[in-house]
Amino acid sequence: MIEALMNAAPAWALTHAAPLLVMVPLFLAPLLALMPSGRIAWLMAVITTGISFCFALILLGLVQTSPIGVVSYEVGRWPVPLGIELRVDALNAMILLVVTTIGLLATVFSWPTVVAEINKDKRALFYSAFLVCFAGLNGVAITGDAFNLFVFLEISSISTYVLVALGAGRDRRALPAAFNYLIMGTIGASFYIIGIGFLYAATGTLNMHDIATRLPELAGHRSVQAGFAFILVGLGLKAAMWPLHQWLPNAYSYSPSFVTMFLSATATKVALYALIRFLFTIFRPDYAFEISAFSAVLMPLGLAAMVVCSFQAVFQNDVRRILAYSSVAQVGYMILGVSIGTTAGLSAGLFHLLNHAMMKGALFMAVAGVVLTYQGTTIRDFAGLGRSAPWTMTAFAIAALSLIGVPLTAGFQSKLQLGFALFDQGMWWAVALVVFSSFLAVIYMGRVLEAVFFQPPANPRKARKEAPILMLVPLWILALANIYFGIAADLPLGLARDAAAAAFGVEAFR
Amino acid sequence: MLEFLLERANYWVVIVLMMIGLYITYASQNLIKRMVGLGLFQTTICLFYVTLGKVSGGTAPILFGADAIEHHGAPHGAEAEGGHAALDAALAAGGEHSGRVAELVNTYSNPLPHVLMLTAIVVGVATLSVGLALVVRIREAYGSIENDEILEIDLETALAQHAEAEKAASEATA
Amino acid sequence: MSPETLIAAALVLPLLIAAGIAVMGWSPNLREGVTFIGGGLLFLIIVLLTMHVAGGERPELNLGEAAPGLSLAFKLEPLGMLFALVASGLWIVNSFYSVGYMRGNRERNQTRFYICFALAIFGAMGVAMSANLFTLFIFYEVLTLSTYPLVAHKGDAAAKRGGRIYLLTLMGTSIGFLLPAVMWTWVLAGHSLDFVPGGLLAGVDISPVVASALLILFAFGVAKAALMPVHFWLPNAMVAPTPVSALLHAVAVVKAGVFTILKISIFIFGADLLEATPAREFILWVACFTMLVGSLVAMTKDNLKARLAYSTIAQLSYVVAGAMLADPAGWMGGSLQIAAHAAGKMTLFMCAGAIYVATGLTNISDMKGLGRKMPLVFIAFLIGSLSIIGLPPFGGAWPKYELMQGAIDHNNTYLSFVLIGSSLLNIAYLLPIPFLALLPPPGTKEPKPFKRPDGAPMPTVVAPLITAALCIILFFAVGPISKFLSPTVGDRVDYIADGGQP
DSSP, X not given: OHHHHHXXXXXXXXXXXXXXXXXXXXXXXXXXXXOSOHHHHHHHHHHHHHHHHHHHHHHHHHHHHSSSSEEEEEGGGOOTTTSOEEEEEHHHHHHHHHHHHHHHHHHHHHHHHHHHHSOGGGHHHHHHHHHHHXXXXXXXXXXXXXXXXXXXXXXXXXXXXXXXXXXXXXXTTHHHHHHHHHHHHHHHHHHHHHHHHHHHHHHSOOBHHHHHHHGGXXXXXXXXXXXXXXHXXXXXXXXXXXXXXXXXXXXXXXXXXXXXXXXXXXXXXXXXXXXXXXXXXXXXXXXXXIITTTHHHHHHHHHHHHHHHHHHHXXXXXXXXXXXXXXXXXXXXXXXXXXXXXXXXXXXXXXXXXXXXXXXXXXXXXXXXXXXXXXXXXXXXXTTHHHHSHHHHHHHHHHHHHHHTOTTSXXXXXXXXXXXXXXXXXXXXXXXXXXXXXXXXXXXXXXXXXHHHHSOOSSTTOOOOOOOHHHHHHHHHHHHHHHHHHHOTHHHHHXXXXXXXXXXXXXXXX | OHHHHHHTHHHHHHHHHHHHHHHHHHHOOBHHHHHHHHHXXXXXXXXXXXXXXXXXXXBOXXXXXXXXXXXXXXXXXXXXXXXHHHHHHHHXXXXXXXXXXXXXXXXXXXXXHHHHHHHHHHHHHHHHHHHHHHHHHHHHHHSOOBHHHHHXXXXXXXXXXXXXXXXXXXXXXX | OOHHHHHHHHHHHHHHHHHHHHHGGGOHHHHHHHHHHHHHHHHHHHHHHHHHHHTTOOOEEEEEEEETTEEEEEEOOHHHHHHHHHHHHHHHHHHHHHHHHHHHTTOSOHHHHHHHHHHHHHHHHHHHHBSBHHHHHHHHHHHHHHHHHHHTTTOSHHHHHHHHHHHHHHHHHIIXXXXXXXXXXXXXTTSOOBOOTTOTTSSSOOOHHHHHHHHHHHHHHOGGGOOTTTTTHHHHGGGSOHHHHHIIIIISHHHHXXXXXXXXXXXXXXXXXXXXXTHHHHHXXXXXXHHHHHHHHHHHOOBHHHHHHHHHHHHHHHHHHHHHHOSHHHHHHHHHHHHHHHHHHXXXXXXXXXXXXXXXXXXXXXXXXXXXXXXXXXXHXXXXXXXXXXXXXXXXXXXXXXXXXXXXXXXXXXXXXXXXXXXXXXXXXXXHHHHHHHSOOTTOOOOOOOSSTTOSOHHHHHHHHHHHHHHHHHHHTHHHHHHHHHHHHOOOHHHHHTTSOO
16 A cells, blocks of 8 residues: 555655655644634644645655665755754654554544534634644654754644643633643753753764764763753653653543543654654663663653552543553553563564554543533443443443453553563563553453443433444544454554664664 | 862853752742743753853854955855855865864854754743743633642532532432 | 365354344344354364364464464364364253243343353354464453353343452453463463474473463463362352353353363473473362362352352362373373263253242252152253262263372372362262252152243253263263374373273
8 A cells, every 4th residue: 555655646745755744734734723614624634634644654665665764854955964854764654654643533533522622713723733733743753853853842742732721611620731731841841952952062963863873982971871861851751651640640631532532642652752762773772771770760660650550540530530540551561661672672662552542542532422422521421321322332342452451452462562572581570560550451441341331321311322423433443453453463563673673773774 | 179160160050040940830839930930940951052052262153254254255145055065065075073163263152052042942932922821711710820729629629520420329329 | 175164164153153143133033043053053063173183184274473473373183172072062052951041031131142152152162273372362361251241141230240250350360370371481482372292391491480380370370260269250150040150160161261271281381391390289289179178168058059160160170180190191081071071060050040940949958859840850960960970870980080090190199089089079069959859858848839830941951961961971982082082182092991900
């Protein structure tokens, strides 16, 4: 399919795919803000995300067919170490694919929820902010310049604060949630920029590839180590790495349903990508792990995230909060995979990243459907919906089983790969903790599933009402993807393995 | 020891200001004050970068004097294409970074951090405006901009909602 | 038809049956017809495959790789075929019985019931035919999930509670112990999970500690084999209707559990590694403990189904003990026990169900003298009990004998004493039931009149008689069966054919 697309695309699309992927949404966003009708804005947003999705596919194809596995684009034709470079290898091609696919599905899905939750005069602005966020996330994934990453990171974050705050129409607690998110997110980005400052002071360059080339001679340099620490904390905060995750539960619980769905599947993943890029490609595993004794920091944090947040999820009554804490726990799994330090571990973490986007995307889509038709988000409000909204709830159940890790679903495959990678290093105690948190996942998802399928509705007026078709189709696409990739996992696993290899192999591309 | 402190005076200033900014952000309850702290923190980062860019004995990075005359040779006011060609030629001919710099007569500070900080200032301004807009909306929704009061109001609402839900549930089963 | 097609058919057919039942749900007779025709076809396919396997073939089917190195593959061998035969054959009998029971008791949600049955058989077929641990694990979970709605069928608070304990225990142990054990095996075996004759881990240099830990994870991870202390899902699952208990405790779920343990012992560990593993003795003690304690607890239960549940827990440990003996006698005994116990226990449960449908009675103390009114049911019960106890000429005799022989050969003589003790306890808690029913002591109160005017529905009486007859047939058919099994478990044929003379 990718070859067909590449053959059909005009030459300029192939050459300029990288900047166009980011620029098209960015330039169309202000146009959307001027639209009179929310519906037109929605349609334009769908088209834009579709275009970006095509560009992401093209980039994936270009990376796979390139002799060195890297697509490099010099913005403004300024030569590389001096100018800004957009650099795509197997790792960020995969991330771009995830972000654009979820963006497309989410945008198609969004219209009924936006109608229900956002005021009429704000809808066009809402989609405009969404496109800015989408462009920013893609920009973070695509850029090869460290400072440019900060710029795009802030572009996506600021628009995220706005998007979260727009949930105030439904629940005014969205406003303090957005404000706290703003404070913490800005601090995180600022820490990142301090780290970049240290790196710049030591290496004299901002281009990520160039920094990677220059760092080995500077290994013991104090400012490099300081920079590393600041970057880790900054990106960790954006990625909701425990214990820097405090902004996430409130932000996800009170923002509009579409925003939660989109963010849960993309925002933290992109920050995690940036973290992986710095850990593996720029700082190199032998620096990060041996010299800095790195797994002594990241691995406990990942394990703590898994266990503590799964525990917290068990005690929540609001389904969106359960899923939010579950997201932090899942990021813990990814960080655990990353912290193992081997290619197998990194590919397990990236594989879980892919699968989690599918799982959480489907789960939050189903929740959005319920919010639309039944207006409640507590477990009590979900009771009996298995009978009233069978299509929505069956997809929810499939995604929930995937989250638990039942065989024949994508979640099982990624847990298996993570277990293999951990056992390969002899870390059986980590496997025990992974298993324990999976058991907790059985409990917290089981509570919801039991209410949905085995309890009578709390409110006897629950006549049979489903979410509209526009929402059901993307939901079922994601739910079926969970099953399909649970049975035949070679496509996502192949992507993850290539991405892991790309993250490690700077040498090949010097 | 005193030497150690004095040589790094700029960094000490940066550290102190950053920590003050962070402390204000975390410790104050008033939302505007939190924004102030955040702004202080971000501005100090600008200071940090600028001090990084300072070369001792260097002046503002605008070519003047002998260096400016030297550059008359290069196509002045050429369009972007020509400018790039000149740069490429200069890079190819010049070779090493230090070789190029060695041609300059005067010492200049590094202009790049300043440029980066222009961008960072813009980002900071955007953040500040969104933050203040949020504060305005919070004031409209809650009637207060003190964090503890907002939390109290939220707690009351949550308790009320919970009590309502309990009542509804017991009525439904009754 | 080629064996590969037959394997694929054996897997697809239960799914088609489930779909057919769903479609035909509006007409109970058509729906039941789908089950019977489908079940008959499935049994036929399995018989054909058995003939291939008996001829020495080992048909394989590879459905492709789910992930690099992890393939969904099926490979037939005698032990698996035995399980598949037991499952598919007894499914037909059980369906026949269910029709009578469900209609006689006017149960609700019958369509969902039969669909879940078909899905459970799908899981059982997958487990029986799996070629590697990955496939087996997948179908093991399918079995758990498809039987959960069956356990919670009645829908009341007790059923939900029982269902919850069932699901949490089985999923908890499989995620908590079995899955790590599978992952560990993968790493130890150099990235493979295949079932290899002689043992996948046989050539690998594993320290005894590692092997012991792995064995313990497997033994308690496969909670369907109901070793204590992970056995408590079984008694709690008694809230299910009796056909489900018959299915769970004879045909699909528990047999899948002990079958898995046998497969792991034979094909993952292999005789030599198992011998060398210190934890083998430990698991053997646990199995003996379970046998005795299970039987003792059974004696204290007045509720008939509860008593049979604990009896099942005890009887399943026979297979585990046989597996842990790590020699042909033990393995043969364990395998034969799969078939013998299936037939025997199913008889007992079906009788219990017939009694319940006819009279509404669940407690043994109320059943004195009932045999006068329901003679056939209690005669079947008697035959089943004698088979469980292990007396010739009933099927349960041979497994017990093989196990005792294996125990003595292996210097685990205490096992034979435990087996004898268990038989005595079996007598104590099983025989009084039919005897007191058929020959009540003088002066016993007359049992209550039938709840249902016609007594037990015909299918619920005929089905246990069929399985009781099977108990007797199994005794005489042991020669061909052990010859069939010998490629897998080792040669005991001549031994048995000679009448067991050393």
